[in-house]
Amino acid sequence: EVQLVESGEGLVQPGGSLRLSCAASGFSFSVYSMNWVRQAPGKGLEWLSYISGRSTTIFYADSVKGRFTISRDNAKNSLFLQMNSLRAEDTAMYYCARDLSSGYPNWFDPWGQGTLVTVSS
Amino acid sequence: DIQMTQSPSSLSASVGDRVTITCQASQDISNYLNWYQQKPGKAPNLLIYEASNLQTGVPSRFSGSGSGTDFTFTISSLQPEDIATYYCQQYDNLPITFGQGTRLEIK
Numbered sequence: 001e002v003q004l005v006e007s008g009e010g011l012v013q014p015g016g017s018l019r020l021s022c023a024a025s026g027f028s029f030s031v032y033s034m035n036w037v038r039q040a041p042g043k044g045l046e047w048l049s050y051i052s053g054r055s056t057t058i059f060y061a062d063s064v065k066g067r068f069t070i071s072r073d074n075a076k077n078s079l080f081l082q083m084n085s086l087r088a089e090d091t092a093m094y095y096c097a098r099d100l101s102s103g104y105p106n107w108f109d110p111w112g113q114g115t116l117v118t119v120s121s
Numbered sequence: 122d123i124q125m126t127q128s129p130s131s132l133s134a135s136v137g138d139r140v141t142i143t144c145q146a147s148q149d150i151s152n153y154l155n156w157y158q159q160k161p162g163k164a165p166n167l168l169i170y171e172a173s174n175l176q177t178g179v180p181s182r183f184s185g186s187g188s189g190t191d192f193t194f195t196i197s198s199l200q201p202e203d204i205a206t207y208y209c210q211q212y213d214n215l216p217i218t219f220g221q222g223t224r225l226e227i228k
Contacts, residue, residue, distance in 0.1 A: 037165075037215075045157075045165065045208055048218035060210075061216045095164055105217050107155045109176060111164035 002026040004096050004112035011118045014024055016086050022079040022096030030054070030074035033099035035108055036081050038117075046092075049081065050105045057103055057105040064090075086119045093117075123147050123211050127220035133228045140196040142223045144187075144209035150187045153213040159222075160205045168207075169194065201227060 008020035022034070036048040038045040050059040058070055064086050069082040093116050097108035124147035134140050144154065152172035157165040167176045169185035172192060182197045196203055204227055209220040 001206040011226050045159075045210075047219070050217075059215055097165075100170070104212075105215070106153075106212050107167055107170040108157075109167035110166075111166070113164055 002110055004098065004110060006096055006112040006115035006120040008116040009117065011120065012086055013014070013121050014087060016119070017082070017084045018086065018117060020081040020083065020094055020115055020117070022061075022081075024077045024079065024098070027098070029072075033057075033101060033103070033105070034038055034070075034072065034079045035097045035099050035105060035110070036068075036094060037070070037097055038094045039114075040089075040092040043092075046093075047105070048086060050099065051079070052103060057068075059105065079120075083117070086117075087101065088119050091117060091119045122216055123150060123214050123218050125209055125211055125218050125220040127207075127209055127221060127223050130221065131224040131226070133226045136199055136201060136228045138199045140185045140199050140203075140225065141207075142194045142225075144192040144194065144220050146190045146192075146213075147222050149189050150211045150213035153211055154185075154187070154192050155210045156183075156185055156194045157210065157213070158203075158205045159208065165208065173194055199225075199227075218227055 005023045033052045051070045067085045071080045093114040095113040095114045126145045153174045156169040159165040206222045206224045
């Protein structure tokens, strides 16, 4: 069964940092591109970042560029999101999602269950 | 950024009804459009990709159509388990953007 499980949930102060992880299983992780998408409480979906299978192509949304860093460890079937300089508006559920494309974000399937990030003093 | 506008924002329908949601892009996106279903407290789930292709395992009562700037998502016969919020998503240009969502309720 294809599965994605996020971890790293936490409460962090504004200006702080947090690292999210996404553990993949049930498929050849290194072959697939991956994405991070977030959803603020009661709000819609916001795409954040994309990384290709061999990490050669990376994209970011402007809202997180320069503050967030996406990475992956194919040997450990894991995806990461390092989040620095966190702001209150970064409070959201963060999802990792497999991308069924090569080289450019297309459609996302499946998604993990999400991990909650709260930025507050 | 490409703006995706869904209509309506919410709707109430009866079991067995035909339900239609529209999604309009702020510019031509060809057929680079997907539809997702998000049930309360759950992650989104891909239903339709490339505007009209049904994802494997998705019931055939779901369908999508359109190209350019105007797209339609249809449930041919609403079932109780279809209660969810539905999102369109474009991937023609970065950043990837989603519609604001359509909340579907049972009447």
